[in-house]
Amino acid sequence: MLLTCYSLSQIDHFGFLQDGTFKQRYLVADNHWQQPxxxxxxYTGNEGDITWFCNNTGFMWEVAEQLGAMLVFAxxxxxxxxxxxxxxxxxxxxxxxxxxxxxxxADFAVLIQNIKTIVPGAQNSPVIAIGGSYGGMLSAWFRxxxxxxxxxxxxxxxxxxxxxxxxxxxxxxxxxxxxxxxDFAKSGKNCDANIRxxxxxxxxxxxxxxxxxxxxxxxxxxxxxKNKNDAVSFKSWLQETWVNLxxxxxxxxxxxxxxxxxxxxQVVCKYLGFDxxxxxxxxxxxxxxxxxxxxxxxxxxxxxxxxxxxxxSLGALGWFFQAxxxxxxxxxxxxxxxxxxxxxxxxxxxxxxCNSFLGVRPRADWAGTVYGGKKIGSHSNIIFSNGGLxxxxxxxxxxxxxQSLVSIMxxxxxxxxxLRYSNKLDPPSVRAARALELKYFQKWIRQAQKSTGTGFxxxxxxKNSIK
Amino acid sequence: MLLTCYSLSQIDHFGFLQDGTFKQRYLVADNHWQQPxxxxxxYTGNEGDITWFCNNTGFMWEVAEQLGAMLVFAxxxxxxxxxxxxxxxxxxxxxxxxxxxxxxxADFAVLIQNIKTIVPGAQNSPVIAIGGSYGGMLSAWFRxxxxxxxxxxxxxxxxxxxxxxxxxxxxxxxxxxxxxxxDFAKSGKNCDANIRxxxxxxxxxxxxxxxxxxxxxxxxxxxxxKNKNDAVSFKSWLQETWVNLxxxxxxxxxxxxxxxxxxxxQVVCKYLGFDxxxxxxxxxxxxxxxxxxxxxxxxxxxxxxxxxxxxxSLGALGWFFQAxxxxxxxxxxxxxxxxxxxxxxxxxxxxxxCNSFLGVRPRADWAGTVYGGKKIGSHSNIIFSNGGLxxxxxxxxxxxxxQSLVSIMxxxxxxxxxLRYSNKLDPPSVRAARALELKYFQKWIRQAQKSTGTGFxxxxxxKNSIK
Numbered sequence: 062m063l064l065t066c067y068s069l070s071q072i073d074h075f076g077f078l079q080d081g082t083f084k085q086r087y088l089v090a091d092n093h094w095q096q097p098x099x100x101x102x103x104y105t106g107n108e109g110d111i112t113w114f115c116n117n118t119g120f121m122w123e124v125a126e127q128l129g130a131m132l133v134f135a136x137x138x139x140x141x142x143x144x145x146x147x148x149x150x151x152x153x154x155x156x157x158x159x160x161x162x163x164x165x166x167a168d169f170a171v172l173i174q175n176i177k178t179i180v181p182g183a184q185n186s187p188v189i190a191i192g193g194s195y196g197g198m199l200s201a202w203f204r205x206x207x208x209x210x211x212x213x214x215x216x217x218x219x220x221x222x223x224x225x226x227x228x229x230x231x232x233x234x235x236x237x238x239x240x241x242x243x244d245f246a247k248s249g250k251n252c253d254a255n256i257r258x259x260x261x262x263x264x265x266x267x268x269x270x271x272x273x274x275x276x277x278x279x280x281x282x283x284x285x286x287k288n289k290n291d292a293v294s295f296k297s298w299l300q301e302t303w304v305n306l307x308x309x310x311x312x313x314x315x316x317x318x319x320x321x322x323x324x325x326x327q328v329v330c331k332y333l334g335f336d337x338x339x340x341x342x343x344x345x346x347x348x349x350x351x352x353x354x355x356x357x358x359x360x361x362x363x364x365x366x367x368x369x370x371x372x373x374s375l376g377a378l379g380w381f382f383q384a385x386x387x388x389x390x391x392x393x394x395x396x397x398x399x400x401x402x403x404x405x406x407x408x409x410x411x412x413x414x415c416n417s418f419l420g421v422r423p424r425a426d427w428a429g430t431v432y433g434g435k436k437i438g439s440h441s442n443i444i445f446s447n448g449g450l451x452x453x454x455x456x457x458x459x460x461x462x463x464q465s466l467v468s469i470m471x472x473x474x475x476x477x478x479x480l481r482y483s484n485k486l487d488p489p490s491v492r493a494a495r496a497l498e499l500k501y502f503q504k505w506i507r508q509a510q511k512s513t514g515t516g517f518x519x520x521x522x523x524k525n526s527i528k
Numbered sequence: 529m530l531l532t533c534y535s536l537s538q539i540d541h542f543g544f545l546q547d548g549t550f551k552q553r554y555l556v557a558d559n560h561w562q563q564p565x566x567x568x569x570x571y572t573g574n575e576g577d578i579t580w581f582c583n584n585t586g587f588m589w590e591v592a593e594q595l596g597a598m599l600v601f602a603x604x605x606x607x608x609x610x611x612x613x614x615x616x617x618x619x620x621x622x623x624x625x626x627x628x629x630x631x632x633x634a635d636f637a638v639l640i641q642n643i644k645t646i647v648p649g650a651q652n653s654p655v656i657a658i659g660g661s662y663g664g665m666l667s668a669w670f671r672x673x674x675x676x677x678x679x680x681x682x683x684x685x686x687x688x689x690x691x692x693x694x695x696x697x698x699x700x701x702x703x704x705x706x707x708x709x710x711d712f713a714k715s716g717k718n719c720d721a722n723i724r725x726x727x728x729x730x731x732x733x734x735x736x737x738x739x740x741x742x743x744x745x746x747x748x749x750x751x752x753x754k755n756k757n758d759a760v761s762f763k764s765w766l767q768e769t770w771v772n773l774x775x776x777x778x779x780x781x782x783x784x785x786x787x788x789x790x791x792x793x794q795v796v797c798k799y800l801g802f803d804x805x806x807x808x809x810x811x812x813x814x815x816x817x818x819x820x821x822x823x824x825x826x827x828x829x830x831x832x833x834x835x836x837x838x839x840x841s842l843g844a845l846g847w848f849f850q851a852x853x854x855x856x857x858x859x860x861x862x863x864x865x866x867x868x869x870x871x872x873x874x875x876x877x878x879x880x881x882c883n884s885f886l887g888v889r890p891r892a893d894w895a896g897t898v899y900g901g902k903k904i905g906s907h908s909n910i911i912f913s914n915g916g917l918x919x920x921x922x923x924x925x926x927x928x929x930x931q932s933l934v935s936i937m938x939x940x941x942x943x944x945x946x947l948r949y950s951n952k953l954d955p956p957s958v959r960a961a962r963a964l965e966l967k968y969f970q971k972w973i974r975q976a977q978k979s980t981g982t983g984f985x986x987x988x989x990x991k992n993s994i995k
Binding site: 071073074075076077078080154155158159161163164167170171174206207208209210211212213214216386421422424426427429430431433434435436437438439440441442512513 | 898
């Protein structure tokens with residue numbers, strides 16, 4: 062049974078002027094928990110509603126029995142129901158001031174402390190932090206900043222598809238879009254070339270009023286394009302569509318960001334196989350069909366809404382604020398090694414955009430300073446898993462740093478495929494990844510328990526002898 | 529040569545509403561620095577003027593040559609010249625809101641980043657964090673929170689006399705005063721017994737106006753005692769005097785908190801050898817002589833000021849604020865195992881006092897949550913040194929936690945004696961401690977350098993071959 066619970070946490074852990082608390086939501090399932098001292102699998106929630114992450118992290122449910130583990134899914138402050146100032150949380154920069162990763166990590170530590178205090182038998186339970194994407198970054202950082210041996214932090218972390226190095230001066234800014242492009246290149250003949258060609262075709266067609274109208278109809282847009290600016294936004298929306306497809310290029314039918322067929326990029330590319338003699342209109346007709354694979358696989362969408370590209374369970378505004386403060390992630394395109402219009406990365410332009418929309422300016426170096434950048438070799442017990450199809454692997458840890466900072470690559474995997482429920486269509490690489498992750502959990506938990514002398518053991522013999 | 533420098537740091541590292549910066553002072557000496565890649569000995573400044581800590585940390589100057597090290601002494605925000613809001617820094621709780629250990633640690637990381645950027649040859653220099661007392665807590669915590677392998681954090685930490693466990697529910701609240709008492713008990717016959725007796729004698733004598741006047745004259749107080757309340761404050765001041773003496777019970781003449789003779793408690797105890805038949809007045813005459821050892825060893829003090837017990841280089845108000853927010857350190861006395869009037873620890877009473885004086889309330893559990901409490905076994909490369917005479921050892925790490933979290937005990941040492949300049953009167957235990965500290969520095973630096981492949985070596989051969 063999955064229980065919904067709430068825990069009190071300080072609104073500001075790092076200052077004492079704002080002394081208020083807020084209710085943090087978390088979900089708990091203890092049906093497989095081996096009491097006392099069985100481990101806690103702790104999902105470090107990211108930028109969205111925790112129930113959605115809970116539903117999309119089947120891996121935790123599947124390993125709970127093998128580990129005798131309690132499951133906890135912690136919602137990240139400012140998302141879902143965990144709003145420090147209720148409906149005012151997003152009202153201005155003053156209220157948004159406590160939306161940072163450091164505050165979120167402190168919430169997790171306080172929550173674990175509370176759980177260990179109120180749940181009999183949990184006091185000596187080792188904690189395995191698990192997360193995907195930004196949640197995976199939080200898992201890794203939680204282990205780095207709160208690395209207890211059975212305290213209120215965690216003993217082990219699984220950081221799935223966590224781009225902890227997608228920050229200034231850590232990885233080339235173009236790698237992300239290169240991987241997107243490669244996914245399309247290998248999913249159908251001419252597929253990437255036709256997307257690369259499509260931007261100019263859109264420019265050509267959208268230069269006239271009738272062209273804009275044609276485009277709007279062709280793409281079944283809810284709000285027709287009216288002018289040049291609309292066409293620019295339209296291209297950004299399309300670009301984000303291809304990125305999202307690369308993230309969710311799963312080997313089976315799934316509904317993560319949108320309901321989609323198996324290997325959706327292959328389906329998309331069926332509409333983009335033209336040779337170079339194709340006309341702009343023919344090409345864009347294909348692009349429209351391709352976009353509808355993403356936005357209307359169910360056939361139920363009356364029109365396409367260019368203001369949204371993914372599930373509303375993700376908190377787009379909150380993430381925009383985080384990107385505009387700590388989470389500065391440089392991206393760039395050159396149109397040669399990738400299939401997009403060339404665009405350089407400009408910190409200044411990004412900072413100005415943040416300032417004009419939100420009234421804050423990002424700090425380019427802070428994430429690197431506070432989380433150690435690429436010099437993280439002193440840490441331990443973190444698994445970094447990455448999918449070869451996932452553009453976010455560009456900023457991930459894709460080779461071993463030490464014996465206890467390990468990388469697991471899943472060549473056929475998109476964005477944290479390993480965290481999803483297992484499926485009969487799973488490629489062997491993700492099955493192997495999950496098995497290895499479980500092995501590391503068991504090994505590192507055993508080490509932690511050995512050093513503290515707490516008596517939980519995961520072997521069946523012990524389990525039987527208890528009864 | 530010692531240079532005074534300034535580095536810009538964010539006033540609020542953990543929020544983006546307050547986007548101002550302030551000038552952090554630091555002192556640098558590079559005459560022994562072996563460029564490139566020689567280590568940086570980084571003093572993590574505590575609650576006072578950094579020049580004073582610099583002058584009282586001779587150990588760093590003495591090992592600089594052997595390590596080919598650069599010395600950096602970083603001033604803690606809100607102390608000395610490093611005032612985030614200049615003269616307004618202490619004006620109210622709003623301005624004091626950024627006085628926390630977490631902000632101070634972030635300042636250190638930013639400062640190291642800046643030094644590594646502007647000083648040629650420093651980029652791959654390993655950093656050894658060193659500090660004493662609260663500064664030692666910061667050293668340990670800096671290694672815990674920013675544990676790089678040659679990044680912007682540190683590779684090694686020496687936490688001298690650092691009571692990282694003097695927090696609620698970690699150590700018995702009475703141990704601190706027990707150690708103070710033991711110091712007096714072993715420094716002269718009847719010494720602790722007479723101090724224990726003195727409180728009642730003060731109560732008796734101060735019950736009349738003439739008694740208050742006599743006490744004031746006997747102690748040469750600058751401001752005579754007027755009433756019962758004054759007598760209570762007077763006792764607190766005396767209690768703090770004995771505590772301070774225990775902290776600075778050094779084996780040679782020194783001037784740390786006050787100018788003092790060698791083994792000052794032995795000198796003090798010469799005035800406190802009475803047997804139990806002594807009258808209140810005789811006893812208090814002796815106590816007054818004893819107090820004057822501490823307050824007027826130079827003979828230059830015209831009177832004794834009960835509003836100050838130590839050097840003005842320490843920032844008492846700032847520390848009071850820190851104690852009233854994060855640094856909640858329970859202390860208690862029972863008058864049996866210690867020589868003080870019985871006083872229980874009451875978090876509520878302490879919190880109310882903080883609220884009435886400063887308008888803030890402390891958070892009892894926060895330090896334990898954010899710094900891991902007693903479950904710090906996942907960390908590495910920290911030396912915890914403690915003096916057997918030092919009451920702060922009650923809250924210190926006094927036995928090894930692992931092979932790389934080591935304790936060094938100095939039985940004859942008072943408060944971070946090991947950090948002081950060596951002296952011909954140093955007991956063998958402190959000489960051995962310093963030698964061992966140096967050995968760990970060398971070992972752990974070598975390990976860090978080995979894992980990064982940076983070319984600095986500390987052997988003389990290499991030094992000669994460079995020339």
